[in-house]
Amino acid sequence: MPSKHEMAKFLTMGIQEKAKHVHESYIRAGGRSFVAVFYNNLMQTSEDIRKKFEHIDLESQADALARAIIMSFLFVDHNHQTATKSLDKIRESHSRHNLNIAPELYDTWLACMIETVAACDPQATEELLTDWHAVMSIAINHIREGY
Numbered sequence: 242m243p244s245k246h247e248m249a250k251f252l253t254m255g256i257q258e259k260a261k262h263v264h265e266s267y268i269r270a271g272g273r274s275f276v277a278v279f280y281n282n283l284m285q286t287s288e289d290i291r292k293k294f295e296h297i298d299l300e301s302q303a304d305a306l307a308r309a310i311i312m313s314f315l316f317v318d319h320n321h322q323t324a325t326k327s328l329d330k331i332r333e334s335h336s337r338h339n340l341n342i343a344p345e346l347y348d349t350w351l352a353c354m355i356e357t358v359a360a361c362d363p364q365a366t367e368e369l370l371t372d373w374h375a376v377m378s379i380a381i382n383h384i385r386e387g388y
């Protein structure tokens with residue numbers, strides 16, 4: 242008979258393992274080119290979001306975001322120093338004192354990212370999209386809570 246602990250481990254995939262699957266999905270979806278598709282989709286979601294990017298060069302922005310997405314995967318491990326430093330910087334730049342990104346906009350951002358994954362990763366499943374949500378929420382909540 243497996244112990245209770247062994248059963249729990251069997252039934253619930255750890256967040257690290259989810260992050261690994263999400264990273265593989267990101268690569269299948271196109272990596273850097275997936276980010277470009279995401280930005281095009283994001284601009285169609287909300288006028289408030291589109292306005293924020295009005296004077297921004299989306300090409301260099303996509304490079305910065307591609308790096309931040311990888312950092313978000315690593316950030317599921319709160320002891321990861323490089324990821325923590327990177328997310329702390331974004332938290333500061335997106336706060337009310339700087340870019341002033343309203344907290345509710347992140348829900349639209351994440352929903353758009355998951356729709357883009359569903360369209361770009363040929364192996365996307367409902368379970369994988371749920372993992373994307375769980376993994377990205379950790380970084381996004383960190384940014385949002387710094388508002």
Ligand code: HEM
Nearest residue numbers: 290293294297305306309313330331334340342346347350
């Ligand atoms: C609706 C949500 C968001 C909006 C409206 C938004 C908007 C912006 C804007 C206007 C910039 C400035 C670009 C520039 O000045 O060149 C920026 C930069 C950036 N954003 Fe966001 N952002 C959002 C969410 C996020 C999230 C969730 C992440 C990370 C997972 C992220 C990562 C970055 C990075 C890495 C930069 C460049 C470096 C920096 O300014 O910190 N953003 N964002």
